[in-house]
Amino acid sequence: MQATAYTYDPETRSGSVLLDDGTPVPFDAAAFDAGGLRLLRPGQRVRIETTPETPTPHITLITLQTF
Template structure:
């Protein structure tokens, strides 16, 4: 699923993304580290994945990485 980076705190390596419908969804350090990124800037398009078996509405993001075309 695609989203847009909304917030990012480099000291905790966590933040939030906005889904295409405008819903903010938080992500934690583990999700950021799983994507292999070093930095994330608000406005960047990202690809996110949810933890297996979790409902998307729960906001349990398991991976955040840059969206490439």
């Protein structure tokens, strides 16, 4: 799934993304570390993976979207 980086705190390595419908979804340091990123800037397009079958998406991986 694709999203747009919305917030990012380099100290905690956590933040949030906006889904294409505008829904904000937070991510934690574990999801950030799983993607192998070192930095994330608001506005960057990202690819996320979420846990299946949960009412609220929980991001398990976040990485840059490449075309």
